[in-house]
Amino acid sequence: MAAYIDMSRIPYIPGRLHATNNPYQRYGPKGFMEIKVLNNDNLYVRVDLPGVPDDAIRYRVDAVRQKVVFFSGEETHRDGYKAEEVRxxxxxxxxxxxxxxxxxxxxxxxxxxxxxxxARVKVKDHDKKCTHFLPLNTGKSGRYDVNSFNWVEVESHPFVVKGRKDTLASQRTSDGCFHFSVDMPGVCGDDMFVLPNENEIKFYGENKEVHEHDESCRIFLGAVSNRQCCSYGIPLLNHNISWDAEFGVLKVRVSPPPRNNNE
Incomplete structure (x- = not known):
């Protein structure tokens, strides 16, 4: 079955950034973390931890039962990427x-x-509804608009204790290959697409299976210029462009064509 992308689902949003936590997020709930109170008074917590395998997360409730501490092992490490990029x-x-x-x-x-x-219970002040949770103001990342003077830097991931904190990582290896990886948390590998042309490599992702407590899907869209990823003097589309995606991270490899032995 052929895959297709319905680009009409991406709304027009003035300015360059939709979310300061991810410069490629064009639609959907913003922020590295989102917390909201459900109808039954429980708390829903969504935390972006791109690159972490589904079975690699651990959590515990602290001694005073006031918060949940979550932590991960290392994200999946792939060939061609520096060890210090593993988070x-x-x-x-x-x-x-x-x-x-x-x-x-x-x-x-x-x-x-x-x-x-x-799940939580009231242990005192039972007649008062509680809406307090930590951290405050989660999921409220904004955007900056090129038509205004409100310029906002892209935020670093606050929960990274090892490795890179940026949404996009890139490097050129000694064999002339160019690698880049992009965080698209919540998007499965089957819903990430790479669309190269002669000028750039575009990428797109959408989490089509929206969780019942998320307000909407999230859509990611961006591009890497041919000036960044091309070998000198070789057109972009003459390169071998391959990619894979897993655990909310798209990883792309751009390899120059093999040398002609007659040259």
């Missing part, structure tokens, strides 16, 4: 009050996103 994560999320306790955690890691349902 590890650690962070916390939970209550910002002293009237509730966390009684249970239902956690699932998929496509580089950790989603948790934190």
């Amino acid at each position: 590890e994560y650690s962070g916390t999320a939970g209550l910002g009050c002293d009237c509730c306790e966390i009684t249970g955690v239902d956690a699932k890691m998929k496509d580089g996103v950790l989603r948790m349902i934190l």
Whole structure:
């Protein structure tokens, strides 16, 4: 079955960035983390941990039952990428009050996103509804608009304790190949696409399976210029362009054509 991309689903958004945490996110919930109160008063926590395998996340409730500590092993390491780019994560999320306790955690890691349902109970002030949680103002990353003077730097990932903190990483290896990887948390490998032309390598991703507590899907779109990834004097489309994707990370390899022995 042929794959296709419905580009009409990408809304027009003025300015360069839709989310300061990911310069390639064009649509959907923003921020490295999102926390919201559900109808049953439990907390929903979504944390972006791109590159982490589905079975590599660990978590625990701390001694005073006020927060959940989550951490990961190393993300999957692929050939052609520097060891220092392999990331590890650690962070916390939970209550910002002293009237509730966390009684249970239902956690699932998929496509580089950790989603948790934190069950909680009121232990005092039972007549008052509690809406406090930590960290505050999560999921509120904005964008900067080239038509305004509000220029915002792209944020580094706050939960990375080892490895790169940027959304995109690139390098050129000694054999003349160019590698780059892009974080698209929540997007499975089958829904990431690479679209090269003579001027650039475009990439696209969309998480089509939206979680029940997410407000919408997320769409990512960006490009790497041929000036960055071409070998000197060789057109981009003459290169061998290959890619793979797993755990919310797209990895692309651009290799120059083999040398002609007659030259």
